[in-house]
Ligand SMILES: Nc1ccccc1C(=O)C[C@H](N)C(=O)O
């Protein structure tokens with residue numbers, strides 16, 4: 001068994017969330033002194049902070065909730081590729097990149113270098129990429145960015161296009177320390193019945 005490499009953001013009060021959205025907070029609902037036996041915590045957070053998956057319900061009232069998503073999508077062989085200095089993530093970005101047989105594609109852009117602050121700008125996914133990836137067999141796209149669309153987008157064209165083509169979305173992974181290549185990805189959502197998204201603990205296992 002290969003080593004496990006953590007590609008998750010830590011969740012604490014410093015985690016940079018979407019401006020205006022619910023930040024991550026953790027506190028004790030009961031201290032050990034109060035309960036006489038145990039510390040019992042509670043946390044509040046947006047479903048879209050840190051390393052997380054989007055369910056289609058996030059941007060489509062009729063869309064699937066987290067519980068409806070196939071766990072198999074989030075466990076299995078994934079290919080990490082590096083795109084440097086990209087303005088957008090489009091079909092052209094993958095010229096010369098072999099995506100044949102790739103089900104899970106993780107893209108390292110390096111475009112969110114200071115994760116203690118929410119980025120001002122990110123390279124968005126071009127909606128046309130969705131059909132291209134789907135034709136290659138890609139079913140999960142993961143990015144080291146907080147969104148697949150421009151940060152000020154209201155239409156969320158890339159979210160919709162990816163979903164229409166059966167490509168699921170993993171956001172906010174950390175790939176700074178990950179070489180290009182194939183790994184086993186494990187990034188399971190929580191069994192949230194109603195939710196529009198879920199935090200995940202995303203790890204890569206080295207394939208030996
Ligand atoms: N939390 C938000 C608050 C306002 C507007 C958008 C968001 C998002 O979460 C969008 C992003 N594409 C996301 O899926 O994480």
Ligand SMILES: [Zn+2]
Nearest residue numbers: 048054171197
């Ligand atoms: Zn999200």
Ligand SMILES: [Zn+2]
Nearest residue numbers: 054147148171
């Ligand atoms: Zn999203």
